[in-house]
Amino acid sequence: MTGKKPSPAKRETVRRLVAEGARLLANRRPAEALARLNQALDLEPDNVAANINLAGAYILQGKHDRAVPVLEKAAELDPSNAMVWSNLAAAYLGKLPFATSEREDRAIQAYEHALVLDPSTPHVHYNLGLIYLERKDALRATAHFSSALQTDPSDRDARRWLDKLLSGEQAELPGETA
Numbered sequence: 001m002t003g004k005k006p007s008p009a010k011r012e013t014v015r016r017l018v019a020e021g022a023r024l025l026a027n028r029r030p031a032e033a034l035a036r037l038n039q040a041l042d043l044e045p046d047n048v049a050a051n052i053n054l055a056g057a058y059i060l061q062g063k064h065d066r067a068v069p070v071l072e073k074a075a076e077l078d079p080s081n082a083m084v085w086s087n088l089a090a091a092y093l094g095k096l097p098f099a100t101s102e103r104e105d106r107a108i109q110a111y112e113h114a115l116v117l118d119p120s121t122p123h124v125h126y127n128l129g130l131i132y133l134e135r136k137d138a139l140r141a142t143a144h145f146s147s148a149l150q151t152d153p154s155d156r157d158a159r160r161w162l163d164k165l166l167s168g169e170q171a172e173l174p175g176e177t178a
Helices: 008-026 030-043 048-060 064-077 082-093 101-117 124-134 138-151 156-167
Strands: none
Touching: 008 030, 008 048, 030 048, 048 064, 048 082, 064 082, 082 101, 082 124, 101 124, 124 138, 124 156, 138 156
């Protein structure tokens, strides 16, 4: 951390830029969000929300490796923020079908850290279930999809995977062949 707090006017400008960036991300316009979020970080490099949103813009563009250092910095700035760790896990993982075992391991560690901080962090159990499904570890996948449903009973995707696993139906991720 820099130790020096930005002026109220600078903080307001940063807040506005981060809000604009977040709105653009919500509208699936990550390239446009990058400019606002980089402006915000130029003014206040230690702004956790700006870092999280900037990494989100990279992830939406498939630039997971660019998101990693941004989120690692956010984790240093706010180590007790479960969403930082959840997003960092997604950045470590990248696209699951192309993830190496090492990337999966790093993602699992970050997801588990998020769960220690907040057991109800959205989508963490579901994403862990997908990783374990990819690893053909049906027992762990089943446990995580079940936990995902305890966190969010309306999670239809977790329900579908859990039902497949419990019925003994072959549960494979899209793009895989038997």
